[in-house]
Amino acid sequence: MFKKNSLLIAYIFFFNSIAYSQIIIPDKVRQGIVIEHFNGNVLAEKNADQKISPASMTKIMSAIIVFDQLKNKKIKLTDQFVVSKNARNATRSGESSMFLVPGDKVSVEELLRGLIITSGVDASIVLAEGIAGSEEQFTNLMNEKAQIINMANTKFSNSSGTFSPDNYSTVRDIALLSSYLINNYPQYYKYFKEKDFLWIRTGGNPIKQENRNTLLFTDQEVDGIKTGHLKDSKYSIAVTKKKDNRRIIVVISGLPTMSSRAESSRLLLNNSLSKIDLFKIPYDKDKFKIKIWNGSSNYLDVRGTNKDAIFINLPKNLKNPKIRTELVYEYPLQIPIKKFEKVAILKIYNNKDLIDTQELFAQKDITNKNIFFKGIQNISHYILQ
Template sequence: MDEFKKFLFYCFFSYFSLAAFPVSAFDIKARTAILQDYLSGEILYEKDIQRSIYPASMTKIMTSIVVFDLLKSGDLNLDDKVMVSENAWRLSQSGYSSMFIMVGDEVSIEDLLKGIIIASGNDACVALAEGVAGTEEEFAIMMNSKAAEIGMINTNFTNSSGINDPDNYSTVEDILLMSNYLIKNYPVYYSYFKEKTFTWDRTGGDPITQGNRNPLLYKNYGADGIKTGYLAVEKYSLASSIKKGERRLIAVGSGFETKNSRSRQSKKLLTWGLTNFDTIQIAKTDEEISNLDVWLGKKDKVQVYVKNDIYKTIPKARKKHLKAYIEYNGPILAPIEKDQELGILKILYKDEIINEFKVYAFEDIKKLNVISRIIKSINYLIWGDV
């Protein structure tokens, strides 16, 4: 009884690159930059994204991720203590951004993380790296292993802080991958990145309170991360993220000429993404998206689902050009097993297929008993009714 069938059930979404959806000319004043819609993964803006940069303190995103991995595995706990070495302390005395830890201090993993993420403390980076791996060099090996796992193919880390080193390099594209990974895998720890102040109740002195270096956090704009950077040779950089409702954008830029330019241009890029594009939810993982015809089953329809969230980002006012349908051989002969592959969800823009996703049975459908099958078959022969 199988016949080729198409089930149309949506009228929106696309996976085209930005070039497929031309919008008005747009540029920001940075040497290199990238903008991504977090849910769909769509790249909305790019400017020389594979240009090699010195990531400066954006390196600290990876330092945090390595520690978050160890917290997740149970190899570390937030209240574990690290003894501060003279090597780590010296960075607090050399004019770099610091948490101002002292030699011999025993500092918790959580305080060091906040000193890194909020206060951008280079001394905290070294202390944490030495506490985890013994030496900063060994910790850098862990950082590079994680970078390879994430897919950061144009990155090399030589230290935990991003301090001047010609062999500590990356790209805005790779920093974006790292930032996306951070937000997706560690949403609870990611909340550290939006904290505006950190007070270090240091040994042998009054508490020191420092503000977060990220200028966008203070603009009542919805920004909740991520990390600034500065090196004289690179100028100013920023990995930033904004969340409006369920929608999130991530931007990375480097080569801003001034602090003010970094702030203004990063906000301009994020605002442009929010203003010119919509993000559409097509399907949620393991949730019913539709139902298909069943032949000789105890149910006439079977619910189907996809195994991944599907979001699409499109320029505003383009929804009318988008369609989706499920293509399958149907009606589908019972019995049907839960999670059985049943067809293909196909996405079109102006009648051109641009994406395909497998769909699966949401439930078991048992076959009718013999008498019921005979009656249904006779009905079909007489009436053409399945």
């Protein structure tokens, strides 16, 4: 049974065999996944469930925890957190830094920019300590959130992504995390497309640092998300491009160089948009309706995870597609039925070929019918047999 919030956040990655064959992940990529954000379909994958060190892609989750706090009005962007010695000393040589000074008071918004744009280890720790009291307590929030988002193969042990055998994920889980970010925090997502950040620090000249996502500078339709680099996982990135009514998310890891990371992610983004179409199946009221026996309503409307329509992917070179759908469910459905409970499967065919399946969910609660009317309905049923 799906709880109410599951409908809003759960993206089920279905295998779309026709679309999948059109996109090839480069050999240089150790682990990779390409998804269509609006329906969650996997367009290509390679070792997508293999454990990786997420490196600074960890900071996507750290930012989400901050966004949660802002949404719940526990903190404000203008609030200031004190920089601890621990936050400054935790940044090792060669690691990204916002160059914070112990004792300084820095606003949440500036720290967010330092976390997201400059990828500062110090910024991540100041935010963690300011919100949860310690980085350890903050990572507990991160892991609780990972469970809510259904990141099945992820564990966080720090807020910055510095190497730890206990800080791990998969490219599939990072793609899921990226979809959640875009879906739930449009008002804060803007920080991920900022190209640079000027930090007017205490006791020194202002420092301007550029975003390490080089695709932001070369493609106006790329608007995020986060790069990463560690010795074991090498160069990685979660990147997304929005064009017209589509958004593609690419997560790749294990690239040998920054340039190969940019080249591979650009190729996957552009190929997904040029070779694959997003096909819309509107919600026909008659087709997306289930007959109910002995319930408080005679019919139940059902919908997929996208409230506007069902979206599937098809190759652009597919000749004369003839799309048809088949609603599959057990009759009679067992009552009571809770709103957003999974109740059916939509099978989608092109001609005779099954090309996709989508889970469908109840759009309202169904309770047992009044016992008097239930008896009349049962009698009528047997008379008419």
